[in-house]
Each structure stands twice: as C-alpha cells, then as structure tokens.
Amino acid sequence: MNIIDIIIKKRNGNKLNKEEIEFAINGYTNDVIPDYQISAFLMAIYFKGMDPEETYYLTKAMLNSGDILDLSKIKGVKVDKHSTGGVGDKTSLVVAPLVASLGIKVAKMSGRGLGHTGGTIDKLESIPGYDVNISEEDFINQVNKIGVALVGQTKKLVPADKKLYSLRDVTGTVDSIPLIASSIMSKKLASGADVIVLDVKVGSGAFMKNLDEARKLALAMVQIGKMEGKKVAAILTDMSNPLGKAVGNSLEVIEAINTLNGNGPKDFTDLCIEASAELILEANYAKNIEDAKALAIKQIENKEGLKKFADLVEAQHGDASYIYDPSKFDKSKYVYDVIAKNSGYVNNINSLMIGNASMKLGAGRIKLDDIINPRVGIVLEKKPGDYVNVGDVLAKLYSDDNLDKDIYNMVLDAYKIKESYEATPLVLDIIK
Numbered sequence: 001m002n003i004i005d006i007i008i009k010k011r012n013g014n015k016l017n018k019e020e021i022e023f024a025i026n027g028y029t030n031d032v033i034p035d036y037q038i039s040a041f042l043m044a045i046y047f048k049g050m051d052p053e054e055t056y057y058l059t060k061a062m063l064n065s066g067d068i069l070d071l072s073k074i075k076g077v078k079v080d081k082h083s084t085g086g087v088g089d090k091t092s093l094v095v096a097p098l099v100a101s102l103g104i105k106v107a108k109m110s111g112r113g114l115g116h117t118g119g120t121i122d123k124l125e126s127i128p129g130y131d132v133n134i135s136e137e138d139f140i141n142q143v144n145k146i147g148v149a150l151v152g153q154t155k156k157l158v159p160a161d162k163k164l165y166s167l168r169d170v171t172g173t174v175d176s177i178p179l180i181a182s183s184i185m186s187k188k189l190a191s192g193a194d195v196i197v198l199d200v201k202v203g204s205g206a207f208m209k210n211l212d213e214a215r216k217l218a219l220a221m222v223q224i225g226k227m228e229g230k231k232v233a234a235i236l237t238d239m240s241n242p243l244g245k246a247v248g249n250s251l252e253v254i255e256a257i258n259t260l261n262g263n264g265p266k267d268f269t270d271l272c273i274e275a276s277a278e279l280i281l282e283a284n285y286a287k288n289i290e291d292a293k294a295l296a297i298k299q300i301e302n303k304e305g306l307k308k309f310a311d312l313v314e315a316q317h318g319d320a321s322y323i324y325d326p327s328k329f330d331k332s333k334y335v336y337d338v339i340a341k342n343s344g345y346v347n348n349i350n351s352l353m354i355g356n357a358s359m360k361l362g363a364g365r366i367k368l369d370d371i372i373n374p375r376v377g378i379v380l381e382k383k384p385g386d387y388v389n390v391g392d393v394l395a396k397l398y399s400d401d402n403l404d405k406d407i408y409n410m411v412l413d414a415y416k417i418k419e420s421y422e423a424t425p426l427v428l429d430i431i432k
Helices: 003-011 017-030 033-046 053-063 091-100 120-124 138-146 159-171 177-190 211-227 249-260 266-282 289-299 305-313 351-363 405-414
Strands: 078-083 106-108 148-153 195-202 230-239 334-339 344-350 377-380 391-401 413-419 426-432
Touching: 003 017, 003 033, 003 391, 017 033, 017 053, 017 159, 033 159, 033 177, 053 177, 053 391, 078 091, 078 177, 091 106, 091 120, 091 249, 091 266, 091 289, 091 305, 106 120, 106 138, 120 249, 138 148, 138 305, 138 351, 148 305, 159 177, 159 351, 159 426, 177 195, 177 211, 195 266, 211 230, 211 426, 230 266, 230 344, 249 266, 249 305, 249 377, 266 289, 266 426, 289 305, 305 426, 334 405, 351 377, 351 391, 391 405, 405 413
Parallel strands: 078 106, 078 195, 106 148, 195 230
Antiparallel strands: 230 426, 334 391, 344 413, 377 391
16 A cells, blocks of 8 residues: 555545555654655545545544543543634633533533634633643543533644644645544544534634535534544534624633623623533433523523633632632733724624734734733624614724724724614524
C-alpha cells in the first residue's frame, strides 16, 4: 500500500477503504508521509467528497491517533455539547451548569477562540484564578463530585487533527464537509461522552453560510456519532445576528451569569433552554422535549444552575464570589457609545462585522499565541426587532484604548435599520 495509489483512487472519485484511510492518517501523524502528499490527499477529498462510511473511517483514524479519555469511572450518563462557533456564543457557560444541576454528568473539553469567534476557555479564564488545565484524574474526580468540569483540550487528544487542520488552513481545504465533520467528531468522541448535542451555526457570523450546507454537516456528524454508538443530536441555529448582547470575554461571562439569574437576553436564553433540553432528553432525564424544557427553566428560576456555576468555578480554583457579584469583574478604561444615524427597526446586525470589531478591540486573536484582553468587547444595546430613533445608543464599545473610528464605523455599519421588521427563527432545524 502506498499513498500515491490512495491519492489517485480518491482523485478518480472511488471509495477508500478503512485500511487506506488509516494508512494515510497514521503515516502523516507519524511523519512518514510528507505535507505535500497529504495536501494532495486532502484536495482529492475536497473535490470528490466522502460517503458516510469513509467519513466515519476518517474520524476513527484521527480519533485513534492519540489518547481517548476513559470516563468509565464517572458514574451515570456523561453528556457534552459542542458549538461550531459564533459571535457572542457563550452557551456552554449556561448549559453545562444548568444540566449538571439536575444530576446529569457534564464532562466537557473546550477550545480557545480564533478569528472573530470566541472560545469558551478564554471566557472562563476571565474569571480570576480559574484553571482550565487540570489533570485527567482531577477532571474525573471533579465530575463525580460536583457533576461538571469545563477544561481545555489536552495536547495528546487527536494529534492528527491538529496537524491536518494546520495543513487545511494553508491549502484551501478547510470548507469540506467530510473534513469538518471528522475534525469536530474525532475530538468529541475522544472526550468520551455518551450523549453529544451539536449546535451548528448558520449565517454571516458562522462557518456554514447557508442552511443546506449546515444540514449536510449536521447529518454527517450525527451519522458518525451513531456509527460509534453515541446518542447525538444537532441543533441548527441562526448566526446571521450575534447571540445575546455581549461580545467579549468577561462581558459574556457576566451575560451568562445574568441568564442563570433569569435576566438574560431572550434569544440567548431561548437557545440555552433548547440545548439544555436536548441534553436532558437524550440523557433520559425527561420523557419528552416539553418536560425537558420545563426542567431547564425550573433550574434557572430556583437558581440551582447559578449555584452549580459557582461550584464549578470554585472547584477549578476560581473566585466564585464573581458569580454572585459580577460587578467585581475588571472594567475597561473607556466606554464609547455608537449612536444611531437614522430611525426605524433594527432588522439585522452583521455578526461577522461585530466579531471582527470585537477582535480589533483586543477581545479575540488572529494567531493562537496572541494575547487577548478579557475586559474589552461590545455590548449591543439594540437587537433585531427593536425600534430606534436618531441619537439612540445602538451599542457600547468597551476599550482600553482611545476611540478607533474604524471600529466605531464597523459596528455602526453592522446595523441594518429599516421601516419594518419581520422576525426570523433562531432554531432552524434539529437533526437526530
């Protein structure tokens, strides 16, 4: 078996078998096959695609390239949630403690933000003292003790994905559904959960720009999960507008705390309840989705979700007093108001523009080793459906630097204000 024959076979549109895919992935991971040949292999996949079985074999080969977390020592059903990334997406900060407060075990590994989308780990690190790098033994013990852990991904999980992703980024092969699905699912399966709920974002601020492509990705990931014997559901959600009002690390943590207190923005609260309900249902803690939603709402109303968030922060060496008093978070040096130039209804807020503006303020990173500022970001004072008059404050820019007119204009231009407004749904589809 040699890599040239495998490249030609896929280039010609033929189906690869398990052994051929394993040969390619293992050879590249172990530095036997060079970049230029795997680049050709990736490009062949990009143009010719893969069927569900091939995509599963690819995922398994990547999964088996490194360590797989053994969560068998954790009692009960283990659940995990993953988002494909969006602007203002701090859902895990609410969903994980909310679900864990019902007794469901949430064992979650998360990543850092890159580009215009934020990372859960960066947000958690804006809480003083919070440690995202606990050992595997402490991770398991913590989930057994308090029901939840949110940590960073270890370097030993799915090393094949790290190498392949870097190569895809420079060879124009990022937006391939088999490659995206295998990348996401190899990491999720390596994390060891029994139940996985995927939040697949669609729209200007998401990787998947249209609903058809997002459905294909969601279906591919659900199929991989089922072939591995996992319970998987995918929620397709709109990311043509930022989620919630806050964009930026500590600002998003504060919004998550407000949501667990019952004071969150409607769109964000609704999605948190939807995602929590799917996890509750798939973990067999409710008979139907209505009962599952009722349980999630109850854990907000009785503050059990908030208490569990404080328990999580304390367990990972953070200062839990910030959860009960978010006014303690560091403030940015300056706050600038973005003022409406015309009257009407907010129809749309371009997520990509808001995400990029937040990144330019210092809340995001262009390269993984960039240092982010947890204090800065944007709060959207007006959301789609709101009526605004000339002179109203559309958004607030939280910055440690003097006002950058380019950033100001980027946020102003992100707002589309018209004479009328027609609401669009947040949840576009659910695939199981």
